[in-house]
Amino acid sequence: MASTLVTTTVVGLLLALLWFLNPSYDPKEPRPISHTIPILGHAIAWAKDRRGFFIWGERRGNNKPYSMLLAGRKHYVFSNPADVATLFRKAKVMSIAPFIRILSVTLFGYTKSETTRLEGLHDSMHALYNKHLLNPEQYTLVVIAYFKDLQERMRHLSDEVRASEKGTLRVDAFQLLLDTLAKASTTAYFGRKPLDANPDMTTDMDTFVAKGFWLFLSGVPAMFVRNADKARKRIMAAMLTGVVDDATAQDRDDVSAFTRDQIALTKTVLSDKGVATQQFSFLFGLTSNSTPSTYLTLLHILYVPGLVDDLRAEMNASGFSAAPDSEKYKFVPHGLPLLRSCYFEAIRMHTVSASIREVLEETSITTKPAGPDQQPRTYTLKKGGVVNMPSSALHYNEKINPQPETFIPRRFVSKEDGGMGQNPQTSTRGFGGGSSYCPGRIFAERQIVGFVATLLQGFDVEVVDGEKWKFPKSAEFDDVSNSPRAMLSLKARDGRAM
Numbered sequence: 001m002a003s004t005l006v007t008t009t010v011v012g013l014l015l016a017l018l019w020f021l022n023p024s025y026d027p028k029e030p031r032p033i034s035h036t037i038p039i040l041g042h043a044i045a046w047a048k049d050r051r052g053f054f055i056w057g058e059r060r061g062n063n064k065p066y067s068m069l070l071a072g073r074k075h076y077v078f079s080n081p082a083d084v085a086t087l088f089r090k091a092k093v094m095s096i097a098p099f100i101r102i103l104s105v106t107l108f109g110y111t112k113s114e115t116t117r118l119e120g121l122h123d124s125m126h127a128l129y130n131k132h133l134l135n136p137e138q139y140t141l142v143v144i145a146y147f148k149d150l151q152e153r154m155r156h157l158s159d160e161v162r163a164s165e166k167g168t169l170r171v172d173a174f175q176l177l178l179d180t181l182a183k184a185s186t187t188a189y190f191g192r193k194p195l196d197a198n199p200d201m202t203t204d205m206d207t208f209v210a211k212g213f214w215l216f217l218s219g220v221p222a223m224f225v226r227n228a229d230k231a232r233k234r235i236m237a238a239m240l241t242g243v244v245d246d247a248t249a250q251d252r253d254d255v256s257a258f259t260r261d262q263i264a265l266t267k268t269v270l271s272d273k274g275v276a277t278q279q280f281s282f283l284f285g286l287t288s289n290s291t292p293s294t295y296l297t298l299l300h301i302l303y304v305p306g307l308v309d310d311l312r313a314e315m316n317a318s319g320f321s322a323a324p325d326s327e328k329y330k331f332v333p334h335g336l337p338l339l340r341s342c343y344f345e346a347i348r349m350h351t352v353s354a355s356i357r358e359v360l361e362e363t364s365i366t367t368k369p370a371g372p373d374q375q376p377r378t379y380t381l382k383k384g385g386v387v388n389m390p391s392s393a394l395h396y397n398e399k400i401n402p403q404p405e406t407f408i409p410r411r412f413v414s415k416e417d418g419g420m421g422q423n424p425q426t427s428t429r430g431f432g433g434g435s436s437y438c439p440g441r442i443f444a445e446r447q448i449v450g451f452v453a454t455l456l457q458g459f460d461v462e463v464v465d466g467e468k469w470k471f472p473k474s475a476e477f478d479d480v481s482n483s484p485r486a487m488l489s490l491k492a493r494d495g496r497a498m
């Protein structure tokens with residue numbers, strides 16, 4: 001009798017606790033999608049497949065804004081581009097900063113005081129992005145450095161292929177990218193020294209992101225994520241000795257002007273170790289999205305019959321193939337519209353980027369009707385809620401991107417040139433937007449399109465053991481790195497400069 005009473009009381013208290021912890025919604029907030037697990041809400045489904053989750057949410061929410069509980073927090077999900085543009089403009093009442101703070105401390109190991117000091121540099125840092133990453137005169141210099149280093153790595157690879165048995169080399173596609181694209185990008189920005197100090201730095205990045213990202217972010221202590229933590233420390237050490245110590249010295253003209261300026265700026269508020277951490281976080285931005293996105297672009301291309309021939313025809317017709325190595329960068333990306341379209345198509349299909357903002361004070365948004373069947377509505381967003389603007393909801397909206405499940409190489413080629421004429425600027429949002437719009441998007445296009453063009457010119461590439469791997473669901477680094485990897489056979493193409 002006593003035990004029944006105790007059990008009933010405990011269960012009653014637990015239910016009451018869960019009821020209190022579950023947020024309530026007022027009718028002016030976007031309509032909630034119900035969940036069965038208290039507190040966690042939809043977190044498990046979200047963690048399993050972030051891309052698919054928001055496509056599901058969009059359909060479940062009937063293409064209207066909706067609310068949902070994710071790990072104890074109320075998320076307001078918006079996907080209509082016009083509403084997203086309005087939300088991006090509300091920078092005073094919603095901010096990405098609280099999330100950057102968490103990422104900085106858990107992932108990169110900044111102290112709390114360092115993150116506060118770095119936040120104080122926000123405007124100066126964005127001025128540097130404008131001065132270097134978004135300014136053609138400056139970014140072209142880094143693109144030239146990237147092509148030079150990439151071509152050198154490809155020549156070494158070509159020698160290796162020619163020296164191998166039967167002139168064919170079998171390589172892990174993702175590792176190939178870590179050894180070429182990621183290393184060439186690292187050299188282009190940071191100069192030679194970090195890779196001299198740690199030749200395995202990009203493989204360390206792989207270990208750090210693929211094995212550590214989510215665990216670090218969830219606050220799991222480093223001692224339980226040993227390999228990823230060791231990899232993180234090795235990258236930091238290479239950044240410290242390889243860049244920070246003498247990057248601003250006169251004779252270090254192999255270091256990009258952007259990196260020099262960034263180091264000089266961050267040195268005003270951080271210790272050398274803090275500066276190395278900041279360089280590490282930029283290296284993360286530079287490689288962690290591009291490497292998996294290139295992997296998916298390349299593999300999609302290899303699986304469409306005849307597409308490689310079409311791309312080579314485009315490379316020949318544009319002059320890319322015949323141009324000397326030092327001039328090839330000039331054709332990328334706009335001289336290769338089909339290849340550029342394939343790149344955007346892979347981003348559209350696989351990216352999971354979601355712009356998130358914390359609501360700092362209660363605000364409202366009047367949405368634009370997404371179709372003739374909808375009315376404008378004014379929604380209230382409560383303080384502490386998270387505004388979530390997932391790109392996959394837009395990317396798989398069939399009114400905006402017809403046949404969203406299919407890789408259509410010419411989706412973004414103009415109609416005059418035989419394509420579908422879609423504009424990647426309006427049909428995709430892989431690079432976020434507003435105050436945190438990716439400043440590396442210009443380099444990313446040249447980095448990825450440049451890599452694929454260089455590879456296809458130098459080598460005949462085939463997927464081997466095709467049945468042993470499958471397309472990862474998303475372009476997230478850990479998803480791609482941890483999925484069974486595609487193996488490629490490379491054969492040097494006769495008579496090529498490589």
Ligand code: HEM
Pocket residue numbers: 096282285286287289290293351353354355356430431432433434435436437438439440441443444447
């Ligand atoms: C396919 C490649 C890439 C994708 C899909 C991508 C995507 C993104 C996204 C979604 C954001 C956050 C936007 C937001 O939260 O609103 C971002 C931020 C950022 N990205 Fe990229 N990115 C790529 C390549 C690069 C490259 C190559 C660089 C460096 C050259 C770079 C540097 C950065 C930086 C520094 C930020 C933070 C911006 C800030 O401080 O506000 N990204 N990127």
